[in-house]
Each structure stands twice: as C-alpha cells, then as structure tokens.
Amino acid sequence: MNFRPPKKENIYILKPILRNIMENKKRVTVLVVIALILAVTAIALNTTDSSSEVPTTTQANTAPTGAVIGVTILPNEVEDKGAEVPGAQA
Amino acid sequence: MKTEQAVSYVAIAVIAVSLFFIGAELTGFATYNDTAEVNVTIDASAGISFSTAILDFGSGAVTPGHSAVLDSNAGTGTYWSGSNTSSQLVLENIGNVNLTLQLKTNNTATQFIGGTNPLVQAKVTNKSEEPGACTGTNAFDDYAEINTTLQTACGGAFAYETAYDQIDINFKLTIPSNALGTRTTLITAVGTDA
Numbered sequence: 001m002n003f004r005p006p007k008k009e010n011i012y013i014l015k016p017i018l019r020n021i022m023e024n025k026k027r028v029t030v031l032v033v034i035a036l037i038l039a040v041t042a043i044a045l046n047t048t049d050s051s052s053e054v055p056t057t058t059q060a061n062t063a064p065t066g067a068v069i070g071v072t073i074l075p076n077e078v079e080d081k082g083a084e085v086p087g088a089q090a
Numbered sequence: 091m092k093t094e095q096a097v098s099y100v101a102i103a104v105i106a107v108s109l110f111f112i113g114a115e116l117t118g119f120a121t122y123n124d125t126a127e128v129n130v131t132i133d134a135s136a137g138i139s140f141s142t143a144i145l146d147f148g149s150g151a152v153t154p155g156h157s158a159v160l161d162s163n164a165g166t167g168t169y170w171s172g173s174n175t176s177s178q179l180v181l182e183n184i185g186n187v188n189l190t191l192q193l194k195t196n197n198t199a200t201q202f203i204g205g206t207n208p209l210v211q212a213k214v215t216n217k218s219e220e221p222g223a224c225t226g227t228n229a230f231d232d233y234a235e236i237n238t239t240l241q242t243a244c245g246g247a248f249a250y251e252t253a254y255d256q257i258d259i260n261f262k263l264t265i266p267s268n269a270l271g272t273r274t275t276l277i278t279a280v281g282t283d284a
Contacts, residue, residue: 028094031101038108046111062189062281067140067179069261070274071160071203072149074171076267 134187138248138281142180145261148172152267163213163233163260170265179259180217181279188247189281192240193230193259196276199237205269211262212236212277214243220254233262240280247284 145162150172152158158170165176183189191214199208214230216223226246230236249255259277 024094028098028101031098031105035101035104035108038112039104042108042111062136062138062185064278064280065138065140065181066279067143067145067181067259067277068274069145069147069179069277070272071147071263071265072272073203073265073269074149074151075270076151076154077171 132186134283135185136187136189136281136283137183137185138189138191138279139182139184140179140279141182141256142178145175145177145179147175147263152265152269154267156267157207158263158265158267160263160265161260162262163215178261179277181257181259183223183248183250183255183281185250185281188249188284189244190226190242190246190284191224191244191248191257192280192282193236193243194238194240194278194280195236196238196278199235202275203263203265203269203273204271205266207264208266208269209262209264210236210275211264213260213262215258215260216254217256217258220256223249223254224257225249230259233260236261236277243279248281 147160147162150158150167150170153169153171156169158168160167160170160175162175162178165174167174181191193212193214195202195210199210202208202210211233212230213233214224214228224244224247226244227242228244229241230243234241244257248257
C-alpha cells in the first residue's frame with residue numbers, strides 16, 4: 001500500500017476547520033449536558049411537587065387555654081363548751 | 091454539521107421547557123421611573139389568653155350545719171370564716187378574628203370541692219369598660235353550673251377589637267360543711283372562628 005503523507009499546505013487548510021468542528025462539538029455537548037440537568041431537575045421538582053406553593057393560612061381555631069380556680073377548706077372549729085364551765089371536768 | 095445543529099436546537103428547546111416547569115421567569119431592567127403597588131394579605135389568626143388565669147378564694151372554714159357560698163362577682167362569702175374574694179378570671183381575644191367561645195372544667199363539682207352536694211357555677215360578662223366583647227347565646231349569662239362538657243359562652247362573637255376584647259368569668263362555689271382540703275380545678279376555654 002502506498003501511503004502518501006498529506007501536503008503541508010493541506011494541513012494548514014484543514015487545521016482551522018477541524019478546530020472549528022471540535023469547538024462546535026464542545027458547544028453542543030455543553031448544551032446537551034445543561035439540557036439534561038435542567039430536564040432532570042424539572043422532572044424531580046414536578047414529581048415531588050416541591051415547587052408548588054405551601055399554604056400559609058393558619059386555621060382560625062384556638063388551642064384550648066386554661067385557668068385555675070382554687071379554695072382551701074379548713075376543718076370546722078369545735079367549740080368545747082365544757083371547758084368554760086367552772087369546775088367542769090372533761 | 092446538520093446533526094449538531096439539530097441536537098443543539100433540541101437541547102435549547104429542552105432547556106426552555108425545563109426552565110418553564112422549574113418556574114424561571116424572564117426579568118428586565120427598568121428603563122424609566124414608574125409607580126407600583128405594595129400589597130399585603132394578613133391571614134386570620136385566632137387566639138385567646140387568660141390575662142388573669144388564677145382565681146384564689148383563699149382559705150376558710152364552713153360554718154357547721156351549713157353550706158358556704160362564695161361569690162366572686164358579689165365579693166361575698168356566707169357561712170364562711172375566710173375573707174371574701176372579689177376578683178375574677180379575665181379572658182382576652184388576642185387574635186384578629188371574632189370567635190365563639192366555649193367553657194368547661196376538668197373536674198365535676200364533687201371531684202373539685204368534695205362533700206355532699208357541692209356546686210360550681212360560672213358567670214360570663216363583658217369586662218366593665220368593654221361592652222360588646224361577648225355577644226349571642228351565653229349559657230353563663232347569669233350564674234349557671236359549669237361542668238366537664240363544653241358549654242357556649244359567647245355564641246355570637248367574642249370580639250377581637252382592642253376596645254372590647256375582654257370578658258370576666260366569675261364563679262360561685264357552694265361548699266358543704268363536710269368538704270375539706272386544698273381544692274383546685276382547671277377551667278378550659280375554647281375559641282372557634284365565628
């Protein structure tokens with residue numbers, strides 16, 4: 001097989017074209033990666049519904065609140081009438 | 091090259107659709123002065139609180155053969171050796187909506203006071219300088235027995251306006267002569283959006 005190396009002039013012409021093709025491929029790759037990331041994010045958010053609004057309205061009912069009433073009831077005083085009678089013995 | 095272009099367009103379309111679903115919005119720089127409105131929405135918030143949460147009738151003995159009657163509204167105590175009590179519980183609507191109000195105790199009169207035929211009664215009135223705080227059906231318009239089931243006190247509205255958002259809750263205790271000891275009970279108030 002007779003392999004002929006490319007002429008120098010041809011290399012100088014092809015180089016910018018190849019570079020251009022490579023840069024285009026890079027751009028497309030970056031775009032595809034960004035698109036994939038955003039698509040996955042959008043799907044995840046919609047699946048978990050975490051992007052939806054969270055209601056902040058409080059339920060207008062109160063929690064029960066309490067107070068205390070108290071009283072202390074003492075024993076009745078027992079009157080010892082016998083003690084008042086002179087000479088009386090219990 | 092054609093394939094790359096097609097892939098690029100598809101990728102851009104996917105980005106746009108994804109941003110739409112994520113919720114991104116276009117913004118811009120204002121190039122001229124303009125007026126704007128500021129809106130705020132205040133949600134309903136319900137709340138009640140006892141500004142006076144303790145009513146202590148003190149200590150005393152019941153005259154033998156009688157039942158003592160302690161009335162915090164009248165400030166009297168019959169057949170009672172202790173001093174009279176003229177204070178009351180004060181309940182305030184601390185929210186921004188009118189409420190209906192219900193009251194109950196956590197003990198029956200027998201559990202609270204003990205002895206034979208004790209009685210616990212409550213009376214709900216507007217705080218003296220705040221007429222209109224409590225409107226509508228009121229089971230405690232005058233002294234009425236309060237028990238362990240919720241009873242309506244302000245069936246129309248327990249108002250929230252600062253000028254009239256407080257009510258007094260007075261109590262009348264009937265203490266038999268065979269009751270004894272330090273006795274307490276909890277009064278529970280429940281408000282519901284009117």
